[in-house]
Amino acid sequence: MLDIILLAMLAAFILLRLRSELGKKTGNEPLPPAAPRPGRDGAKPVVEADFEDVSARDDTVIDMEENSALRKGYQDIRRADSSFDVPTFVGGARSAYEMILEAFWSGDKETLRTFLDDSVYNQFTAAIEAREQNGYQLDNRLVDIAEADIVEAKLEGKTAELIVRFKAEIIAVTKDGEGNLVEGNLSEAVEVNDRWTFARDTRSRDPNWLLVATRAG
Template sequence: MPIVQLLVLAGIAIFLILRLRSVLGTRDGFEKPKVPSSQGRRDDARRDFEVIEGGPDHDIVDHVPENSPAAEALAKMKRVEPSFSVSEFLSGARGAYEMILMGFERGDMDELRPFLADDVYDSFDGVVAARREQGLTVEAEFIGVRELSLADATFDESDGLAEITVKYVGELTSVVKDAEGEVIEGSPTAVKRQKDVWTFARNMGSDDPNWQLVATDE
């Protein structure tokens, strides 16, 4: 995501950051799930494998073309971690989009740290620092995610690294003000439509349940 776009993203309400951990950390793959009994795990695994082996897994083919490289990658993720759900992941990714953007604009980088890869964190942190040095402030309201789709998925069987790329179309209002409080960009009433492509990564089967944002594009 270009720095100019990052500078004009939304201002923050306190409750958004409080919601960050809950949205990034639900059983859709962004928080540690409750540990089921051994029998429950076996039953869940059996059901998931029956769906995959007995015919198209609609949790996969509802989001990517059947037999595509992305579908094959998602199926491999499920074999390693049978509790993984694509639909629930996307639900979490929808919330993560708003939460990360809002947390970034608040400048609470410590809060975002667990959910960002090092290079993404450094990029965001650099923008926050530059904004402070220039005396810029952002006032904005996140309207919502209008479109969301799974764009790609890859899985490295050698180390279990899964990457899922999500396309977003979001809407928000935003203004950038200088140190004197004068609006230098944007409008508090004009709704801006923004397109982003984010890639999340995680080692499937690891003890850490959190997905990290590893790349951003538009």
């Protein structure tokens, strides 16, 4: 009988210990749900299986830009066009700068028509025609685009406008109809500074921007 009583007491003691341990973590429990990961460009966090279009939340994008006026301009443009992206635009502007210059130098009016609005196109074609009437031809070459920076950004109505300052090195040579050098030096590059204004109707399905103004500086 004593043995039975001792075994019963031992079993009760073990049961009490087990019950006191209930609810404590053992290290083998399922992991808690993963914390939401940050959205792109600082947008509010989204869960992995969230199929909501994050790019449409234009008011949550934070531009890493010190100039407050530029930040506001970017935000205004993005509200009208959620696809607007600063690095993508700058890359396109650099390419446009090169193609427009080369088209102007070679007298390629068809290419210029693609990139310029009517007023700038008329200015460029008038310069080409004057050059041709004088029998001159350009042998210019773009050596390098050292800088391409947005210096102004705004939304006028539904039209977005961005001014880009370009700093480039160009070999500028003018020859006559017989190929004789009139001006410039083939072995010497000159630095040029341009401010070009690009514009786009944010309601348009055409993603391209047009050059609407140019000036030096």
